[in-house]
Amino acid sequence: MGITDITKKYTNGEVTVVWKPACCIHSKNCWNDVTGMPHVFNPFKRPWIKIDADTTEEIINQVKQCPSGALTHYMNGEKEAKKTTGEATE
Numbered sequence: 001m002g003i004t005d006i007t008k009k010y011t012n013g014e015v016t017v018v019w020k021p022a023c024c025i026h027s028k029n030c031w032n033d034v035t036g037m038p039h040v041f042n043p044f045k046r047p048w049i050k051i052d053a054d055t056t057e058e059i060i061n062q063v064k065q066c067p068s069g070a071l072t073h074y075m076n077g078e079k080e081a082k083k084t085t086g087e088a089t090e
């Protein structure tokens with residue numbers, strides 16, 4: 001399996017952050033002090049995403065700012081939620 005195939009997942013039980021290292025363009029958006037959340041995303045630590053270090057909402061906001069698509073997310077149990085709540089509110 002080459003590096004292009006690697007997908008890592010980090011979950012806090014509510015949201016799952018998916019990281020594809022082959023897509024990362026190392027923009028540092030997610031971990032620099034200005035636009036990032038270095039207390040959550042820290043490539044010098046393992047695991048490099050500390051999924052419990054901030055709220056689900058904040059983490060999702062950060063993931064959405066990844067310019068390369070290397071970071072994506074999905075809500076755990078999204079299918080179940082859709083069934084019970086109908087349409088998403090956003």
Ligand code: SF4
Binds near residue numbers: 025027029031065066
């Ligand atoms: S924001 Fe995305 S592309 Fe930039 S360093 Fe983080 S994971 Fe890589």
